[in-house]
Amino acid sequence: MSGEPYAALSKAQLFARLAEGLAGGVTVITPNQRLAQSLEREFDAAQAAQGRSAWESADILSYSAFVQRCYEDALYSELASALPILLTPAQEQSLWEDAIRASKLAETLLSASSAATQCREAWQLAHAGCLMPRLKAAAANEDAKAFLDWAARYERACARSSRKSGYIDAARLPDAVIPLLAHQALTKPKTLVRYGFDIMTAQQRALLDALEAVGIEVLATGPAGDAGRCSRIAFTAERDEMLASATWARARLEANPQAHIGVVVPGLAQARSTVKRIFASIMQPDHSLPGVSKQTLPFNISIGISLNQYPLVHDALLALQLAGREIEFNRASRLLRSPFFAGSEAEMTARARLDAVLRARAGTTLTLEALLRLMDMRGAPRCPVLAERLSQLAEFRKTNLFGAKRPSEWAKAISAALGLLGFLDKGRGLDSTEYQTLKKWHEVVAGFAALDAVAGRMGYADACRRLARVTADTLFQPEAADVPVQILGVLESAGLEFDHLWVMGLTDDAWPIPVRPNPFIPIKLQREAGVPQADAAGSIELDRRITAGWLAAAPEVVFSHPLREGDRELSASPLIAAVPGAMFEDFGIPVYDKLRDAIHRARREERIADDKAPELARLGADAGPHSGGTGIFRDQAACPFRAFAAHRLGTEALETPQPGLNARDRGTLLHSVLAAVWTALGGKAALDAISTDDLATLLAHCADEAIGRLRRWKPEALQGRFAERERSRLAALARDWLEFEKQRPVFEVAAVEEKRVVQFGGVAVNAKLDRMDKLGAGGHVILDYKTGEASVTAWLGTRPDEPQLPLYAIGSEKNIAAVAFARVKTGELEFKGIARDKDLLPGVKTIGDQRSALAKGYGSWENLVEGWRRELAALGQGFASGDARVAPKHGDDTCQFCGMQPLCRINERSDE
Ligand code: SF4
Structure with a gap:
């Protein structure tokens, strides 16, 4: 795919001919749109530098745009009726997916969508x-055979259009344009x-040859730069390398605000968010502070992200999922x-x-109707606008989001459904990024409607899945102002020129790019066709040329690489081995503060011990x-701050719904059953007598x-067969427990779930x-049912873990005369207590017969009761006096299931 068979002209000659304007009849094609725009800017700057105030625009465009322009010229002429219709990328994807799904192999695939994307590549x-004819003759392995089968189906689908000439895609467009070139x-x-x-490529060569054949002169040129000053720097890790390149870019920009600076990052798509964060933190440390414009970052990253990752589109897709069968909580x-x-x-x-609230009541998935029911329950905070909109959506869904429809009908229904929810209704202003994202979303939905031409009727779920796929496949980058620093991937950097260029990540295993042949085309064919990524020699040759291009792309060029990645040791790519090594410190780049460092440096530290809340009495809470409840004493014992946060501030940790019932729900059910049974029986005599x-x-x-x-509290958790099984489990466990209680001497149940006010240390609960x-x-004996672990040591010592029974x-x-846990757990039925x-x-x-030293320390029941009285009074006094120390009784074990960490910041304290 390489070689330059066309006569060359210099860049200066090119600009001179472009300066002749339309009369000169020169068109320039570039590998990509970015280079076309850059060259156009450079040409304009050259004209202005020559003192011109007006000139005709140069005709510079990417190769694919040139091909499309030829096609469109033909489309608006008498050739139109014989031309196939050009598919949009979404239509191509849809046809490939359908071709794959219709084949026998579809069942063996994890995802037809992903296979379709690979087929398109x-x-x-x-x-x-120009491999298709040879591919048909040479198909050897299973992958290649599968691809040929799907491609044949795809081609037949393209030919089946209502138009005689069928459909065509971007890959075949140059072939379709070639026969038309002679036409006026x-x-x-x-x-x-x-x-x-x-x-x-062979296809480009065929097109250019055809252009020559109709009398067009074809020439070639490229950047004019000479090799500048170049250095190679090694860094310990990739992060150090990124930080250094960002610092360097800032220093160069501060030295010359007009400078054009390029930073090339191989694998930019994967590293995008890290690169963005590091460059933002160095180049504009305050960018994330409230009130700072998001548009002012002085760098641009060439690769966009999938449209579905933008919050606005992401949330629209969530709303569509909610309108479907169900959605994860x-x-x-x-x-x-x-x-x-x-x-x-x-x-x-x-x-x-x-x-x-819903986190405590909902299951792991929700339907729209279930959500509405939960929102209507007692205790759920009221959100009238949301409830009204969701109700309208539920009604709309009954009549409009069912059955099979054409994509254009689904596009309308989807827009209407989002409209009912007030998607981007009046009220909230959009910033520039959101506005552009919304525009792109509308384009994607309109493009989805255009699937009518290639796809039949489909259900709502399929329509949403396809729409989501299109948004995932659509890379989007909101337009931003022209900025001086361009962060680019390898391919986007081709042909661009800068004042300063830094290329990072040039390790021996990353550059040249490892061989990555396409799995659907035999490697032999790819090699013969000169596909660079098909074999090592082709990859090295291409990457050597790209490296040479970088060396000439700026007066200052820096190549860098990390020395380690995790446990792996890395070294410089052999393609940059000849470049003189340097130390970053020798560049004389200033050290810039990150925002955190600047704030730290500017701090005037004053330490205030703040572990005391206002006294309860002063708040009037002693009335x-x-x-x-008794949870105040338990929490005060576990950690005074936990009690303060939970019972004075009203803080609760957020729950996460889990499938079925959680341990607390199961405990609640068992308590309810045993309370009802003993209320009915009244004591041992009735238990012995009942059949x-x-x-x-x-x-x-x-x-x-x-x-x-x-179920009234958690309607989604106990439905159908699950409720039936839970009922059987409960009855069986309660029956086993009653059998166990039959061993006891005679007793009467004196109270069940009796409420009373108790007061210790000035706190009444x-x-x-x-x-x-x-x-x-x-x-009398006091019993506390436990379905989990229980230990009497939890009542003993200072700050008892379980002070409820005392x-x-x-x-x-x-x-x-006794207090005891009644452990009601399948296979582990027992009383654990002290009498x-x-x-x-x-x-x-x-107490004297207990084994633990802590218990023995009390000596007698009376001492135990006195000890409890003392501890409970101390806990009550601590809470009432505002003791809010962060002091977990058992360290990490106490904190493990607490959930107050964001408030008490115990994890930051452990660093102190
Ligand atoms: S996480 Fe630990 S330190 Fe923080 S409130 Fe809870 S128990 Fe106390």
Whole structure:
């Protein structure tokens, strides 16, 4: 694909001929649009430098634009009826996808869309190299055979158009244009100049030969620069290399604000976000501060990102997904908080609160109807505009988003659905990027409607999937002002000239670019056609030429490479080995502060110990029970800041929905069942007397009631067969527990879920005990059901981990003889507790019989009760006095499931 068979002219001669204007009849073609624009600017600057005030524009355009212009000339002439219609990229993709799906191999593919994208690349390559006829004869491996099968289907689909001449794509357009070149309808230059091409494909050669055959002079030229001052620098890691190149670019720009600076990054598509962040932090450290214009960054990155990564398009696609069958909760959550829909500003806070509530109630996926039901539930923050818009969408969906439709009908329905949600309704002004993104979105939707020509009717899900695919395939870069620093990929840098150029990442394994032949075309054919990436020799040859082009592209050129990537050691590419090595320090580049460093340097540090909240009494909170229940004492024991954040500030960690029920839900269900059963039975005598069948009926009824109650709170979590299984599980577990309780001596259930106010250390709270039994032997026992782990040491020592039972025990006016956890877990049924006397409850020992040293330290039941009283008073006093120290009792173990880290910033403290 290489070689330069055309007569050369110098760049100065080219500009002289272009200066003759239309009369000169010169057209220049370049490998890409970027180079065409750059050359045009350079030509204009040269004219202005010669003192001209007006001149005719030079006819400079990319090769593909030139081919398309020839085609369009023919399209607006009497040749039109015989011309095939040019497919849009979306139409091409759709036809390839359909061709692949219709083949037997489709079932073996993970994604027909991805295969279609690869086929389009192979199709492009095969036509550029004029390989199709030979490919049909040479198909050897399975991939090549599959490609030929899909290509034949694709070609047949292109020929099946309502137009006799069928469809054509960009890959075949030069072949279609060649026979037309002699026709007078095509405006042809007298001279065509190839500028800056590193590669010439067989197809390009055929077109240029055809142009010569109709009398057009074809010449070639390229950048005029001589090799400048060039250095090679090694850096420890890629990040150091990027930081240095950004610092260098800033220094060069400050030295000469008119300078044109280029930075070439191989693999720019993957590194784009890192490059952007580093260059922004060095070149304009305050760019992310509120109020700083987003348009003022002095650099431009040549590669755009997929349209679906722009928030506006991303959220539009989320809305369309919600209007379909179902959507994952985290996506619905983002949609709720999106700023692009009606009422988003007015309801911003309410929608964020709604999101927090839904996290506790919703399942991992949501339907539109389920979302509306959840929004309507008691306790859900009201968002009337959102509710109204979603209701309208739900109605619209019933009649308009079902069945099979043509793409243009779906495009209309999709726009209408987004309109109902008030997508970019009046109210919120768009910034320039958003405005351009919206325009592009409208173009993409219009392009989707144009799929009518090549695709049949489809369902809503298929339409949304195809539309999403088009947005993913559409690379988009909002237009920005002309800026002095251009960050480019390797191909975009071809032919460009600068005042200063830095090329990074030139390691031995990255440059020359590793061989990467197309899997659908036999390597032998690719090699014969001179496809550079097909073999090592071709790749080295091309990359050597590109390297030579960089060396001549600026008076100052820097090549750089990292020495390490993770554990791998790297060295300089052999293609730059001859360039003299240098140290970055020798460049005399100033050290620029990053914003963080500047702020740090400017700080006037003053340390204030801030671990004290206002006293409760001063807030008037001592008037009645404090909301938060016994959790206040538990949290105060675990970490005073946690108690302060949760019960004084009202902070809650956000939950993440999970499939089915979480451990807390299961615990709630079991508590409800056992509470209902013991309310019905009343004690051991009734338990012993009830028949097996009656007990089963009672348990089934109690399980139904419990599930019904939970369903009112979490309607999506307990549906259908899942609810049935949960009902059986609950009844079986409760039955096993009742069997276990039959071993106990006689008792009566004195209280179930009884609420009372308890007060310690000046803090009064509402406490609810699970159960209190009156023992036949005298005295009462307080029980707390546990479905997870439980240990009596959680009641002992300072800052007891589980102070609830001690709270009930001391707060009760009854004669408490024991406190115990009732562990109700399949296969692990037991009481764990402490009793005043032996044999009050199975397995529950006196304080003196406990094994732990902590327990033995109390010596007697009375001492234990006195110890509890002291600790509870201390915890209450701590909370009431405003003790808000960040002091997790068990360090990381306490913090692990806390969720307050963003507020207490414990992780930053651990660095101190
Ligand atoms: S994360 Fe740890 S330190 Fe922070 S509030 Fe929770 S328990 Fe306390």
